[in-house]
Amino acid sequence: MFVTLTVNGESMEIEAGLTIDGLLDLLKIKREFTAVAVNREITPKSDYGSVKLGEGDKVEIVRPMGGG
Amino acid sequence: MYDTNLVLGGKDFSSRLIVGTGKYSSNEVMRQAIEESGAEIVTVAIRRVALPGTGESILDVIDPKRYTLLPNTAGCYTADEAIRTCYLAREAGLGEMVKLEVIGDARTLFPDVQGLLEATKTLARDGFTVMPYSNDDPVMAKRLEDAGAACVMPLGAPIGSGLGIRNPYNIRIILETVNVPVIVDAGVGTASDAAIAMELGCDGVLMNTAIAAASDPVAMAEAMRLAVKAGRLAYKSGRMGKKLYATASSPLEGVPDWTS
Numbered sequence: 001m002f003v004t005l006t007v008n009g010e011s012m013e014i015e016a017g018l019t020i021d022g023l024l025d026l027l028k029i030k031r032e033f034t035a036v037a038v039n040r041e042i043t044p045k046s047d048y049g050s051v052k053l054g055e056g057d058k059v060e061i062v063r064p065m066g067g068g
Numbered sequence: 069m070y071d072t073n074l075v076l077g078g079k080d081f082s083s084r085l086i087v088g089t090g091k092y093s094s095n096e097v098m099r100q101a102i103e104e105s106g107a108e109i110v111t112v113a114i115r116r117v118a119l120p121g122t123g124e125s126i127l128d129v130i131d132p133k134r135y136t137l138l139p140n141t142a143g144c145y146t147a148d149e150a151i152r153t154c155y156l157a158r159e160a161g162l163g164e165m166v167k168l169e170v171i172g173d174a175r176t177l178f179p180d181v182q183g184l185l186e187a188t189k190t191l192a193r194d195g196f197t198v199m200p201y202s203n204d205d206p207v208m209a210k211r212l213e214d215a216g217a218a219c220v221m222p223l224g225a226p227i228g229s230g231l232g233i234r235n236p237y238n239i240r241i242i243l244e245t246v247n248v249p250v251i252v253d254a255g256v257g258t259a260s261d262a263a264i265a266m267e268l269g270c271d272g273v274l275m276n277t278a279i280a281a282a283s284d285p286v287a288m289a290e291a292m293r294l295a296v297k298a299g300r301l302a303y304k305s306g307r308m309g310k311k312l313y314a315t316a317s318s319p320l321e322g323v324p325d326w327t328s
Contacts, residue, residue: 008116029121033132035114035160042155060116062156064126066098067113067142068088068227068276 003055020048023059034063069301074249074272076218077165077197079136083108085296086138086251088276092285095129101279102130105289111138111167114153140167147187154191165197177227181208185215192216201253204238206245213246220246221253221274224265228277230257233264243269259295266299
């Protein structure tokens with residue numbers, strides 16, 4: 001079964017039950033200096049393995065970039 | 069000459085120049101410019117990662133062990149957005165020192181002072197070292213200090229404008245009004261602007277575009293390092309008073325008589 005998420009503004013189909021850890025692996029995103037929010041709530045890194053993503057979830061994955 | 073350090077969030081910094089990491093033509097130019105600036109605090113933005121991940125990171129260029137990273141909340145138009153961005157930065161492992169921006173208008177990038185004050189209160193209460201980018205209003209500076217800001221950062225001129233210190237008198241009044249460090253943030257265009265801010269008695273200067281958009285950013289970074297140092301020394305040494313008419317530097321006595 002698949003669910004549809006919005007990740008950084010892009011619509012994405014993933015397998016139901018995927019965790020944040022699973023999503024980061026799938027998208028090849030390094031954990032270091034990365035932060036994740038699901039439906040506006042910031043997820044502590046310690047919960048990446050337990051938080052499962054579901055239909056309609058809005059995920060933001062951010063990192064530091066150049067800025068003033 | 070002996071000088072005290074700039075103290076922010078209980079940390080000591082010997083450099084009074086804070087630089088940004090935006091708008092550089094390449095990572096290598098950025099790395100060299102930041103090195104040349106002598107800055108110890110470097111600002112970064114918090115943005116969405118590219119999908120799929122590229123594996124590239126600004127922190128491969130700017131060593132977080134060497135520099136104190138200062139995440140900003142640029143692009144946030146409400147206190148709520150700015151607060152959430154600071155929490156994200158903290159969760160990302162960037163520490164608790166934040167450059168707080170709550171923007172009120174896209175064309176001028178002037179701050180929304182109401183939102184800024186609200187966000188400062190919340191973040192200071194939650195243990196952040198809040199460095200708010202504000203307008204050059206002494207009343208707002210005092211309110212930000214009372215709300216728990218670790219310093220105040222009045223603008224010299226609009227962000228990225230390079231117009232210099234437009235209202236040095238307000239900056240002076242801010243310096244007399246608050247007890248926290250005063251850091252001019254935004255508006256610096258060239259070295260003399262940075263020197264003016266420091267000569268006024270400011271504790272530091274934060275800039276990005278003035279270095280990044282110079283034709284030779286590495287040379288401009290050196291100019292800024294020297295200007296901040298020169299301005300600071302001039303301030304500490306106590307400049308002479310201004311006079312309308314001339315006062316001769318050479319003795320008036322003993323001038324040879326050439327009359328025939």
